[in-house]
Amino acid sequence: MTIHHDTRPTLNVIRLANGEGLDLPAYESKGAAGMDLRAAVDADAPLTLLPGKRALVPTGFIFEIPEGFEGQVRPRSGLAFKYGMTCLNSPGTVDSDYRGEVKVLLVNLGEETFIVERGMRIAQMVIAPVTQARIAEIAEASETARGAGGFGSTGV
Numbered sequence: 001m002t003i004h005h006d007t008r009p010t011l012n013v014i015r016l017a018n019g020e021g022l023d024l025p026a027y028e029s030k031g032a033a034g035m036d037l038r039a040a041v042d043a044d045a046p047l048t049l050l051p052g053k054r055a056l057v058p059t060g061f062i063f064e065i066p067e068g069f070e071g072q073v074r075p076r077s078g079l080a081f082k083y084g085m086t087c088l089n090s091p092g093t094v095d096s097d098y099r100g101e102v103k104v105l106l107v108n109l110g111e112e113t114f115i116v117e118r119g120m121r122i123a124q125m126v127i128a129p130v131t132q133a134r135i136a137e138i139a140e141a142s143e144t145a146r147g148a149g150g151f152g153s154t155g156v
């Protein structure tokens with residue numbers, strides 16, 4: 001018999017008052033990269049986003065991102081395709097030392113007004129490993145075959 005240990009990092013979540021009754025963020029399929037984030041707007045006061053407008057939408061949770069990881073807040077492709085609803089700062093960065101409520105910076109790039117209702121799955125968050133570099137200033141850049149070529153220097 002093989003014992004399988006759960007090697008996944010633990011994501012502690014803290015429910016805030018405005019998150020009362022909301023489903024916990026969850027992976028919607030076995031292999032989903034991101035967990036869906038829900039809108040913690042007031043049930044009696046949905047958020048109206050006119051075309052071209054943006055809003056910071058609360059999720060109702062604090063996430064303790066494990067050290068060595070970040071949370072990437074990204075759009076859901078269905079909302080983007082159907083309604084032009086996306087995250088303005090995509091991918092949003094949630095730092096491992098952040099202890100405030102995670103919020104989603106939604107923008108309506110569609111032609112129609114979009115209504116954000118309580119519990120609506122508005123974005124997804126991916127937990128990804130991240131490295132902090134040691135920063136060292138040096139006098140000259142080392143030589144490479146590419147050199148300073150970039151921005152299409154190899155052709156289309």
Ligand SMILES: O=c1ccn([C@H]2C[C@H](O)[C@@H](COP(=O)(O)OP(=O)(O)OP(=O)(O)O)O2)c(=O)[nH]1
Nearest residue numbers: 073089091092093094095098101102103104105
């Ligand atoms: O989509 C996002 C992006 C950020 N944050 C939170 C978590 C993150 O740790 C914090 C700061 O984000 P960021 O570093 O991108 O913002 P900043 O403009 O540099 O602000 P600060 O000066 O507070 O770091 O805001 C969110 O809740 N959602």
